[in-house]
Amino acid sequence: MNWIREIAYKLHLIKLLSILYRTRLLRFLIPVAIIVFVYLEGQKQFREINWGSMIHEFHHMRPFTIILLLSFSFLAVSVMSTYDLLIRRHFNLSIGFWDTIRYGWIANTSNNLIGFAGLTGAGLRTILYRNRNVPIGSIAASVAFLSTITFTGLSLLAWLCIIGIFPVQALLQAHPWLAYAMWAIALYLPLFVLFQRTSLFSKWFNRNQGQLNWRIMTASVGASFLEWFFAGMTFWLIGATFLPEITFANALGIYTIAAIAGIISMAPGGIGGFDLTAILGLQLLGFPPDKCAVILVLFRILYYIVPWLIGLMMAAFEFPINRKRTEQSDGSIMERALNFWQSVWGWPGQFGFIGEVGAWSLGKLVFASGVILLLSAATPGLLYRIHYTEQLLSFPIMRLSHQLTIIIGIMLIMLSRGISLRVKRAYYWTLFLLCAGSFFTLAKAFDYEEAIFLLIVAVLLWISRHRFYRLAIPVGLYNVLGWGLITLLIVYGYYLIGSQSHPAFLNHLPKRAHSAWLLDPSQHMIAAIFGLLVAWLILSLLYLFRPKPLAIGETAADEQSKLKGFLEKEQGNLLTHMLFTGDKSFFWAMDDQILIPYAKIRNKLVVLGDPLGPKSMINAAIQQFQQFADQFAVEVVFYQTTPDYLPFYHENGYRFFKLGEEALVHLDNFTLVGKQNASLRAVKNRFEREGFQFEIVQPPHDTLLLKKLSIISDQWLDGKHEKGYSLGWFDKDYLQMAPIALLKSSGDHIVAFASLAPGYDGSTTLSVDLMRYLKGTPNGTMDQLFISLLEWAKSQGYAQFNLGMAPLSSVGQSRTAIKEEKLARILFQYGGSWYGFVGLRRYKEKFSPAWEPRYLAYPSSVSLPLLLVELVRLISRHPNKNK
CATH class of the missing domain: 3.40.630.30 (Gcn5-related N-acetyltransferase (GNAT))
Incomplete structure (x- = not known):
């Protein structure tokens, strides 16, 4: 078996590529490069923005205006559910009306913010529809069909710009390349009309239903037009709030060209390309840069971020319904009725299983909570609230609360990964920190909006407490380096925002009242570094005193004796004698009637050969072992399996690679x-x-x-x-x-x-x-x-x-x-x-x-090239180094 060592050298390149894939660096290189390019190109516009004036505009918005704009933003987002209603009708999907609306909100808001050429929305729709037992063929056809119609509405708006209904000439003269992009999008609609008549469209995008009739064609283009038109309306209403002189036509024209620039940029949510183009278009109309920035920031918050956070809360409750129990129910009213106290205290534990979408959503909500805390600490508070807080608390306590807010924000960002992976200890600490963070945001400047959001997330987390069952997760060097880089970038962002917004806001004030509360750049740097160090110190101590993720050691003498007794009554296989080497651990399943020998390499438990014991119990034993591994967030792999056992692995969702003969x-x-x-x-x-x-x-x-x-x-x-x-x-x-x-x-x-x-x-x-x-x-x-x-x-x-x-x-x-x-x-x-x-x-x-x-x-979730490298390392590892 000297080939193992040689393969190890030949697979070094595969290993490096697998690491890049695992850290998802390749997926973000192009968008990040484009965002950096946009920032460099837009430095002139950014330098002209008076950040203090922008914060002042935010602080003086009336609550009624915010509620009105937020309500219209929700209406604009809800309009996108017409996509889901369309494919529900066109492909006869067995989903209820309100379920369709809810699924549309979840998928569309995530797709708006994260994007990746529609892959985010397609992936979420697939998961949500599968939870309703929609056939995978229907899901694939509907998602593919949807991908072809989303740009038709923007194409129609581009034609309105071309014929002059929406004036955009000044913007196109400033950047002539935008004219080519506008024509490219405009031509999409006629090309789509021609494409839908082809056999290729019928086979792959319309499920062999032929070309679209004019009713479906009109509904498709109409649904897309409603999405882009209402988004443009939201942009106009926000703009008119701060710039009453802006006309509807000018706002829709700027929005259309900015949206096209955002699509061309390929960045998530069009960030960078959309914003720079929109700011440039507004400035060309003679509007001040700081108010332009307020419009863009508020549009991002109201149309993208807030609906996405609501979508995450919706997704946190999405899970597969227990179909078996439903089918056995007679559907009576009394049987469906639940006692209120039981429904609050026990929900959703009675359902047993909750999907991955919910855990992922909670993790992102916790991450957002950490970012919100840092933004709250970085930006100046309302002076009348600070004055009110000073009457209740001393100034040192307010400063201490400010520093603790930074520490808690950083810790929540790092703990969000543990929430996504459903780790029990992460749940307890996150719940405590959310409650503490809500208190300290009130104590530092009476920021009750952030406190309410944190408490809502805490309630959602508590309601979902039953899903946190994992004892620990493997933490490797790449995980530590990755989160270290993320926290450094976020804390650096905190420093940049805080060091610029506080002095700008101070200079903007007519009087330097309460200037003692506003921090200078050096103080922000100290607060950022101190907060980062304390957060990492606390989490490092928690990591050191955690329960061991999965203790793997040499097989003890009593286990060897147990193995000998087991083999006296059960048959072994060609690899059974390897179990006496002592470098493998034993998992006894089905009340010690099934033996599964394994060794650990990184985040995988590699089983040697097939499980030993009665074949009638193998399937249940594999599931029992998978549940054991899932408690520690590790995957189960079976090495050198035989053809007779492949049906068992296939039934449990495994793929196969032939190792040899x-x-x-x-x-x-x-x-x-x-x-x-x-x-x-x-x-x-x-x-x-x-x-x-x-x-x-x-x-x-x-x-x-x-x-x-x-x-x-x-x-x-x-x-x-x-x-x-x-x-x-x-x-x-x-x-x-x-x-x-x-x-x-x-x-x-x-x-x-x-x-x-x-x-x-x-x-x-x-x-x-x-x-x-x-x-x-x-x-x-x-x-x-x-x-x-x-x-x-x-x-x-x-x-x-x-x-x-x-x-x-x-x-x-x-x-x-x-x-x-x-x-x-x-x-x-x-x-x-x-x-x-x-x-x-x-x-x-x-x-x-x-x-x-x-x-x-x-x-299927395991990368095969990376797995082969890890198997090489496992076999080549010195027998005495089995931990």
């Missing part, structure tokens, strides 16, 4: 007679003439023999360390577990040896385990050892002998094989320069074995 010699058919075995006969005759002797020694083995074998092993290793997991290694206690085959020269010197591994199947199967030989032995030494082993096993009544696996053998031969197996096939064919894959199979073919495939069963 096992060479099994049926001893009844083994013979040296015949022309094809002439080379083996020649080897046997030559070694017998030269006086070589074959011997099987039974345990217990004496110390002198093991010492001699140790010398041979050390010479064979030649300074390399032993491998483990699926391979045996030279360990005196382990070698005492089975017979050892010796090949001696005429001088009674041992030149080669092989330890044997029983199959624990009633003396039916025998395997070769550890094989070592001295340097300088004659050619054919291992051939002679194998010949002698096969003949001896046949004489002892064994039915088959296992020669071991040929890696990558017969992998990826089919034209329709998965791409990873096709790559493995190329490696098998052309990898002879650094490892003889083909040669190994040809060598074992000399003994006429039957080939049985071996597979890797892995969850």
Whole structure:
């Protein structure tokens, strides 16, 4: 198995790419680059903004105006649910009317803010519709159809700009490239009309229903037009609040071109491209930069952020309904009625299972809570509220509350990951910090809006307390570095906002009243650094005193004894003898009737072979083990599984990768007679003439023999360390577990040896385990050892002998094989320069074995290239380093 080490070197590039994939850096490189470009291009406009004046405008908004704008924003967002009503009607989806509206809000608000070319909305719709048992074919067709119509409304608005209804000439003259972008979007509508008449559209986007009739066509374009038109109306109403002179036509024209720029930028929510274009368009109309900035910030908050937060709260309660229980119900009113106290206290625990969408949403709400706390600390408070708070609390307490708000904000941001992964300890700490944060936001400047939001999130978290069951999650170096970078960037953002907004606001005031409360840049820097250090210190201490995520150690002696007793009544397999090496842990399922041996590598539990025990219990045992692993947020992988057990893995959602084939010699058919075995006969005759002797020694083995074998092993290793997991290694206690085959020269010197591994199947199967030989032995030494082993096993009544696996053998031969197996096939064919894959199979073919495939069963959420690298590390890991 030296191929393992060679593969490790060849897969370093795959490992690096997998790390990039896992950290999702590649997914964000283009949008981040565009945002940086937009910032550099828009520095002139940004420098002209009076941030103090902007904050002053926010502070003097009347509550009635905010409620009115927020209400219209909600109406504009609700209009987007016409998409979902359209596909519900067109594809006959079995979803209720209000469910459709709710799902549309969740998917559309997340898609608005996060974007990624509509993938966010498509993914959320898929999850939500699947929870209502909508067939996956209908979901795929509806999502694909929806992706083709979303830009038709913006295309129609672009035509209104082209014909002059919405004046945009000044903006196009300032940036001529926007004219090309506007024409590109405008041409989308006629191209869509032509495209929907093709067979390609009918097959892939309209579920073989042919071209769209004019009623559906009109409804599709109308739904898209309503989305973009009402969004533009929201932009106009917000603009008219601060700039009464702005006309409806000018506002819609600026919004249309800005929306096109945002789409071209490919950034989430069009951030950067949309904002810079909108500010430029408003400034070209002669409006002051600070009021333009207020309009953009308020539009982002009211149309994007607040609806998204509400969508997250909705999504937190979305979970698959217990269909089985519903079907068994007779539907009576009394049965459906719940006692109010039970519904409040026990809900939603009685439902048992809550989907991933809810946990993800709660995590994002907690993250948003942390950001809101930092923004609250970075921006100046309302002076009349500060004055009111000063009458109740002393100034030092207000400053202390300000600092604690920063610390709590940073901690909530870092704990949000634990909430998304449903960690119980993260739930308790987050609930405490949300309550504490709401108190300190009141104590620092009576910011009751932030306090109310934090308390709402805390209530949602408490209601969802039953979903937090995980004891711990694996935390690796990349996790720590990633969150360290995120918190540094967020704290740096806090410093930038605070250091600019406070002095600007102070300069904007007619009198320097309450100037003692406004912080200068150096104070913000100190507060940011101190808050970051304290937050990391507290979380580091919590991490140090946490329960161990999953303690993996050597198999204890009592577990070995339990294994021996188990094998006396249950059959093993070809890998069972590896369990006595001591580097694997045992999971006893189904009341100790099923044994699942595993080892841990990073965030995966790798099971060696198939579970042992009655087949009737295997499926339930796998699920029990998955639940055990899920408590620690680790995945379960099955290594070297056999074809007979594939249905069990398939039923539990696993994918498969063929590792190679096992060479099994049926001893009844083994013979040296015949022309094809002439080379083996020649080897046997030559070694017998030269006086070589074959011997099987039974345990217990004496110390002198093991010492001699140790010398041979050390010479064979030649300074390399032993491998483990699926391979045996030279360990005196382990070698005492089975017979050892010796090949001696005429001088009674041992030149080669092989330890044997029983199959624990009633003396039916025998395997070769550890094989070592001295340097300088004659050619054919291992051939002679194998010949002698096969003949001896046949004489002892064994039915088959296992020669071991040929890696990558017969992998990826089919034209329709998965791409990873096709790559493995190329490696098998052309990898002879650094490892003889083909040669190994040809060598074992000399003994006429039957080939049985071996597979890797892995969850769909696991990256296969990264998993292969981790398996290489697991097998190559020194046997004594199994933690």
